Amino acid sequence: MPTSDAAQQLYTALAQIPEGCVITYGQLARLAGRPGAARWAGSLVRKLPKDSQLPWHRVVNASGCISLPPDAGGREQKQRLLNEGVQFTGERIKLSQHQW
DNA sequence: ACTCTGACCCGGC
DNA sequence: GGCCGGGCCAGAG
Numbered sequence: 001m002p003t004s005d006a007a008q009q010l011y012t013a014l015a016q017i018p019e020g021c022v023i024t025y026g027q028l029a030r031l032a033g034r035p036g037a038a039r040w041a042g043s044l045v046r047k048l049p050k051d052s053q054l055p056w057h058r059v060v061n062a063s064g065c066i067s068l069p070p071d072a073g074g075r076e077q078k079q080r081l082l083n084e085g086v087q088f089t090g091e092r093i094k095l096s097q098h099q100w
Numbered sequence: 101a102c103t104c105t106g107a108c109c110c111g112g113c
Numbered sequence: 114g115g116c117c118g119g120g121c122c123a124g125a126g
Contacts, residue, residue: 026108036108036122062110
Protein backbone atom coordinates (compact mmCIF):
# COMPACT_ATOMS: atom_id res chain seq x y z
CA MET A 1 0.00 0.00 0.00
CA PRO A 2 -0.17 3.23 -0.61
CA THR A 3 1.18 5.61 1.75
CA SER A 4 -0.31 4.07 4.77
CA ASP A 5 1.29 0.65 4.69
CA ALA A 6 3.28 1.47 7.79
CA ALA A 7 0.23 3.14 9.26
CA GLN A 8 -1.70 -0.09 8.86
CA GLN A 9 1.08 -1.92 10.67
CA LEU A 10 0.92 0.63 13.45
CA TYR A 11 -2.81 0.10 13.82
CA THR A 12 -2.26 -3.65 13.78
CA ALA A 13 0.43 -3.50 16.45
CA LEU A 14 -1.81 -1.26 18.52
CA ALA A 15 -4.62 -3.77 18.24
CA GLN A 16 -2.25 -6.53 19.38
CA ILE A 17 -1.67 -4.90 22.73
CA PRO A 18 -3.32 -6.94 25.50
CA GLU A 19 -5.22 -5.44 28.41
CA GLY A 20 -3.36 -3.99 31.33
CA CYS A 21 -0.36 -3.12 29.15
CA VAL A 22 0.84 0.14 27.68
CA ILE A 23 3.28 1.14 24.96
CA THR A 24 5.19 4.26 24.09
CA TYR A 25 4.85 6.18 20.86
CA GLY A 26 8.45 5.40 20.00
CA GLN A 27 8.00 1.66 20.45
CA LEU A 28 4.81 1.81 18.46
CA ALA A 29 6.51 3.67 15.63
CA ARG A 30 9.36 1.16 15.74
CA LEU A 31 6.91 -1.72 15.43
CA ALA A 32 5.37 0.04 12.46
CA GLY A 33 8.75 0.12 10.75
CA ARG A 34 9.37 3.82 11.32
CA PRO A 35 11.92 4.09 14.15
CA GLY A 36 12.25 7.62 15.40
CA ALA A 37 8.94 8.65 13.92
CA ALA A 38 7.16 8.86 17.24
CA ARG A 39 5.58 12.12 16.15
CA TRP A 40 4.00 10.45 13.18
CA ALA A 41 2.55 7.76 15.45
CA GLY A 42 1.12 10.47 17.68
CA SER A 43 -0.50 12.12 14.68
CA LEU A 44 -2.21 8.89 13.68
CA VAL A 45 -3.39 8.15 17.20
CA ARG A 46 -4.70 11.67 17.55
CA LYS A 47 -6.69 11.38 14.36
CA LEU A 48 -8.09 8.07 15.55
CA PRO A 49 -11.85 8.11 16.11
CA LYS A 50 -13.09 7.56 19.65
CA ASP A 51 -15.39 4.76 18.58
CA SER A 52 -12.40 2.93 17.13
CA GLN A 53 -11.73 -0.49 18.58
CA LEU A 54 -8.05 0.31 18.74
CA PRO A 55 -6.82 0.76 22.33
CA TRP A 56 -5.44 4.26 21.75
CA HIS A 57 -5.59 4.86 25.48
CA ARG A 58 -2.77 2.34 25.98
CA VAL A 59 -0.35 4.64 24.18
CA VAL A 60 1.75 6.95 26.35
CA ASN A 61 4.97 8.89 25.96
CA ALA A 62 8.44 7.64 26.89
CA SER A 63 8.09 9.24 30.30
CA GLY A 64 5.29 6.82 31.08
CA CYS A 65 2.80 9.66 31.36
CA ILE A 66 -0.26 10.61 29.38
CA SER A 67 0.73 13.17 26.78
CA LEU A 68 -2.85 14.16 26.22
CA PRO A 69 -4.07 17.16 28.22
CA PRO A 70 -6.78 16.30 30.77
CA ASP A 71 -9.23 18.63 29.12
CA ALA A 72 -8.73 16.91 25.78
CA GLY A 73 -9.57 13.40 26.85
CA GLY A 74 -6.56 12.52 28.98
CA ARG A 75 -8.89 12.07 31.90
CA GLU A 76 -10.87 9.49 29.97
CA GLN A 77 -7.65 7.74 28.95
CA LYS A 78 -6.43 7.48 32.52
CA GLN A 79 -9.83 6.26 33.62
CA ARG A 80 -9.80 3.57 30.93
CA LEU A 81 -6.31 2.42 31.92
CA LEU A 82 -7.33 2.24 35.56
CA ASN A 83 -10.37 0.27 34.51
CA GLU A 84 -8.13 -2.22 32.70
CA GLY A 85 -5.93 -2.75 35.72
CA VAL A 86 -3.05 -0.41 34.89
CA GLN A 87 -1.56 0.99 38.06
CA PHE A 88 -0.57 4.63 38.32
CA THR A 89 1.99 6.22 40.59
CA GLY A 90 0.58 9.70 40.58
CA GLU A 91 0.59 10.72 36.92
CA ARG A 92 3.22 8.16 35.99
CA ILE A 93 2.51 4.57 34.91
CA LYS A 94 4.09 1.82 36.93
CA LEU A 95 7.27 0.49 35.36
CA SER A 96 5.99 -3.08 35.47
CA GLN A 97 3.42 -2.34 32.79
CA HIS A 98 5.79 -0.24 30.82
CA GLN A 99 6.15 -3.03 28.33
CA TRP A 100 4.06 -5.88 27.01
C1' DA B 101 7.56 24.24 -3.15
C1' DC B 102 8.34 26.19 1.57
C1' DT B 103 7.38 26.81 6.42
C1' DC B 104 5.09 25.67 10.76
C1' DT B 105 3.21 22.61 13.82
C1' DG B 106 2.18 18.37 16.51
C1' DA B 107 -1.05 13.05 21.94
C1' DC B 108 7.34 12.46 20.37
C1' DC B 109 12.42 10.47 21.36
C1' DC B 110 17.28 10.57 22.52
C1' DG B 111 21.80 12.16 23.73
C1' DG B 112 24.38 15.62 26.19
C1' DC B 113 25.04 18.97 29.95
C1' DG C 114 15.90 14.36 38.27
C1' DG C 115 15.71 18.67 34.79
C1' DC C 116 16.57 21.76 30.43
C1' DC C 117 18.43 22.10 25.42
C1' DG C 118 19.15 21.02 20.79
C1' DG C 119 18.66 17.97 16.85
C1' DG C 120 16.01 14.44 14.41
C1' DC C 121 12.10 11.95 12.63
C1' DC C 122 7.07 11.84 9.57
C1' DA C 123 2.88 13.74 7.71
C1' DG C 124 -0.57 17.28 7.07
C1' DA C 125 -2.14 22.13 6.85
C1' DG C 126 -1.46 27.17 5.60
